[in-house]
Amino acid sequence: MEHKKEFEKAVEKKVERTVKKVVKVIAMVILGVVIFLLANYLLMRLWNWLMPDLFGVGTVTYWQALGIFILAKLLFGFGGGGGKSKGGSSHKKKIKSSNKCRSWRRDFNEWKHYDQFWKEEGEEAFKTYVRKIKNENHDTTEEN
Incomplete structure (x- = not known):
């Protein structure tokens, strides 16, 4: 009987840790999406504030700003600076x-x-x- 209770507690702790990890992952994904959308909105606002006055180009919508953002990331890289390389x-x-x-x-x-x-x-x-x-x-x- 005592082994059963210990086993149940161990399983309960493992499930609890797994649920916490899943919740953290979901929260990070949601936070990442929100930051991405906010960065895109900021890009749109900055473009519409600066570019028409400086270069005489038109304003952009949110979705056009998203396209510019993705294009810039594809052309200029995604940052991060490399991570792990061959030498460690x-x-x-x-x-x-x-x-x-x-x-x-x-x-x-x-x-x-x-x-x-x-x-x-x-x-x-x-x-x-x-x-x-x-x-x-x-x-x-x-x-x-």
């Missing part, structure tokens, strides 16, 4: 690319000495380097 999720790609510069970031603390180095040795070292480059270029121009 974009989040993993960001993590992998951030690891590429890890050695540079580790050594970044050494750059705090750059100003002091430049004051002490930098200018003279740079002038020496420029003279060396000029001499190398001078030697190659004489050979030509």
Whole structure:
């Protein structure tokens, strides 16, 4: 008898979760349709407000605005930015690319000495380097 009650409770919980999921899916579908219709209405209002004054075109009806909306989506894409690709999720790609510069970031603390180095040795070292480059270029121009 006790197993029967436990089984009934388990089935009841499972049915309850399933009903909640179905209600959520239906609510999301309805919300998606409402947002789509609202976006189409907004497109119609914006078109009728801007386009006749700016470009001298006529106004559109709701259904014509729906056609423009669908045409724009077909021509310019549906957004979303890609989702999953062959290399895994974009989040993993960001993590992998951030690891590429890890050695540079580790050594970044050494750059705090750059100003002091430049004051002490930098200018003279740079002038020496420029003279060396000029001499190398001078030697190659004489050979030509």
